[in-house]
Amino acid sequence: MKITAIDVHAVHLPYAGGVYRLSGGREYHGFDATIIRMETDTGLEGWGESTPFGASYIAAHAQGVHAALDELAPTILGMDPRLTDRVNDRMDMVMKGQNAAKTALDVALWDITGKAHDLPVVDLLGGRVDGPIPVISSIGGDTPEAMRQSVAAHRKQGFRGHSIKIGASETEGGPRLDAERIKACLADQVDGEWFLADANGGLTVEHALRMLALLPSDLDFVLEAPCATWAETMTLRQKTSRPILLDELVENDGDIIHAIRHDICDGVGIKISKQGGLTASRRQRDICRAAGLVMSIQDTVGSEIAFSAILHMAQSVPRHLLRCALDTRAMVNLKTAAFDAPIIDGGVSAPQTSGLGITPDRAVLGSPVATYR
Template identity: 25%
Template sequence: MKIKQVEIFAVNLPLIDPFIISYATYPNIQSIIVKMTTECGVVGWGESVPDEHITGETPHSTYAMLKNTLAPLMIGQNPMEFEKIHELMDKKVHRAPAAKAAIDIACFDAVGKKLGVPVYQLIGGRYHEKFPVTHVLSIDEPEKMAEEATQKMEEGYTSFKMKVGQDVLSDVKRIKAVRERVGEEIAIRVDVNQGWENSANTLSAIRHLEALGIDWLEQPVAQDDIDAMVEIKSKSTIPVMIDEGIRDMYNMREIIAKRAADKVNIKLMKCGGIYPAMKLANMAEMAGMECQIGSMVESSIGSAAGFHVGFSKKIIKSVELTGPVKFSKDPGDLKESYVIPNIQLNERPGLGVSVDEAILAELTQYSDLVE
């Protein structure tokens, strides 16, 4: 099986509500969708949602990277040769993980369809039967976040990720308001997205939060400040998760050596796709660190890829892939698998996602064909 052509689509995914985190507000999500076709007619779908704040990639740079460099490199290659595919990309381009993720995911989708098996059967088999779906609360006033949490509880959600990271005192008020409203039994995870900047601010916040039963505190400091994570972990009774600070095996090696986190948030867009994500999960498992599969708010295509990794590994204890329930339109149909409060994958070959090319065309800003 050889890759014959790659189509690239620059897409705007419309959000139902703006997505607000510490460093940006997103009215919609800019995504790059890849359609890979083999000589035998098998189609594999991939996706890239870059984030310049984390990987240094923008939607425009990622599109250009795929069109001019990575897609031409793939023509004539066998998508089953995952290790070789990544070696080719890594020798040609340093880093650019979100761009590489689109190629990686499309290869896995095509191979799964060719062999007639779901992607999770290609990477270890299915371990988990289902995962709880965590609702993400964007940054807002304390009362509004508490009200949204109440509404989502009524819909069946049992866990929340709170986005914070503006200033410590305001963020503490937000977290307290939600905890008071939802009660003690509901899981709350706090994601700072680097917003508290340093260990001093973070430790100040932790003193207010330790009695609130927080599941974990995610990436409170600047992404490259691993030593600050070490200090926070050593002084906190709340488990600490690293997110923006873990992008590749080199980061993971340092995190393990310094014991800088209790948990790691693996995202396919940060590490380059399914194949590198499995390597990170294996490293974390060797070090005894639990993992989560997170997202950059991808469509059904990228979200499904993350779920296949999550469902295949024992060490992955949670997933936070909520894009398909946040979009008013999505070219894929993964939303059907969200049966609140859980997500349960289907058993269709490849990613298990059917792509509606009419919706894709409607959402596409521009496109190119490489063959």
Template identity: 25%
Template sequence: MGTIIKSVQAFQVTWVENEPPGRRTAIVRVTTQDGLVGYGEASPMLGGEHSLGIVRDFAGSLAGLDALDQAVICDRLLHKYVKLGPEGAVTGALAALDIALWDIKGKYFDLPIYKLLGGAWRTELPFYSSVGRNAGRTVDETVRAVEERLKSERPAAVKIRLDGDRTRQDHDIPGDIAKAKAVRKLVGDDFSLAFDANNQYSVGGAIRVGRALEELGYIWFEEPVQHYNVRAMGEVAQRLDITVSAAEQSYTMQAVVDMINAGVRMVQPDIIKMGGITGLMQCAAICFAHGVELVPHQTQPTIAHAANLHLLATLMHNTKPAEFSDPSTRMHVAFANPPIPENGMFKVPSGPGLGLVVHDGELQRRRS
């Protein structure tokens, strides 16, 4: 029993005319000898080209292998390319491959991925609206941006992202706190809010902002200090009462464990950065063993989003809503059923594999 890999293709997709390479989507398509096709997606940093280059390097070696052996295939490739990091490009490449192979596995058995992972605790998931680019907005502009998302999406929670210059540490703490206060006033005392600093504070600055967020009733404080300073992240987490989250920029299970051991109690690895569905399921087991919340980071609207929903559906302790980042419909042209919110919820796709119906001709036409 099995389904043999025929080819692996890695390419960028350009969605709008003259789109720069860094805005394109990194796609991996795996085709089997019996005609099954699986789709995966790599991290979009710089258009994912660095990860696609690695996929192109190993693509030929996968022909003739059983697509159902996805864990063995990905582990072998991780250790083949381990000296390149392994964090970043390598794990992004393997995440895309892993998702594509899970897509094939689901189609082979004619089951949605969540069934193959052990079943869903729920097939409709609440989400939070992740509202970005607020470092460059005034207080009033930030409030208006949040207000627009509340009206159009009906989220269960809202996260304010700064998305500022990480080299300008503690640049405008009073202004950041003012934005947090204004958004709290907009939504009322009982609505769930989170604040993403995007690594812009010193330890002292993070504690100052974190105390203000505690007073305002925010439920988590995301990446207050530089992600690579694990000790500092842990210090902030242990000194504040508000839940401090991190690890969206952790690319291996070991890096996530380091963050947990430092004192972080909510981790946010990204399905297209650290090992795909297999990697996040391993993280789920680690988090369950350590009593830590797993709230995956997720910004992509189609393939990665569908994969993330399948994973979230299987988590018994799914403590926070799914992330819905700044919305974009530019990729919908290539999908008959892109994941979109309905009545404040995302439905987990129920079709085989990822459950996405892909217009492959559109992907081919827009291939870069």
């Protein structure tokens, strides 16, 4: 089997909640998705998506994805898409980094390989772990009471994992406001509920330590991505017993090995396009597994196609190491594909159909902005 053509589609995904706010005054209204259709000489085709979270979340942005694809796509034409590691080796040989661009192509390889073997992608990744995957809510930074109500509303919908955004500037209320937010969100915690306080790298060590000092030690939550740098995170790690999950700092195998060698975290956020696709995420899942790190399987953002890749990966993670998956579909209000994976009582299961199990909506995708053949 050979890759014979690659189409690139560009779609704007409006953010479903109006304005998404992160620490440091970052605001997002929508996201530019890049969607790939990969064609083969057998008639099988595969799809992949890469949607960076604007340009200020990690070092990736949509225009960069298009520029990188322009160099990458021609170099894998003629290769066998089922040889996923070899195609990735080729991409890594011709271009360093640029995980977001490589992801769109890599996910399409897995979609085709699943269809070729008549297996869902989860089974190619090692096999399905039975039972629905818990999805996590995303509680944007707000007043403590508004955040408490948002947690309650998500709890009613069945969510048992909650990601609380923190990182208030000193003028907004600083560590004291962040501590109040965490206390408010955990005030009605029920059995089986799990909380992340996610700063998206927005805290100084001083801010984090002041915030933690204001919180009772028996509150049950994990601190996610507290600081922007490895050095700050290592300093904080030495000064707190609070579990730490890393996200933005971990973009490749070497980052995870660094975190393990220096015992910097207890868990990792695996985001498919941040890590470089399903091929890289599978390898990093196994490194995490060997080290006993818990995993939260996500993507930066995205539509149905991105979520299908998340879900197949999450469904392959041993359950004691899987904290949650992120349903990116809930973050945007444009549907790019049919994907039969409804959330029932806060849980969702990867479909049994072959490949990713998605049917893209060609009308929504429009004409390709680039084609390589």
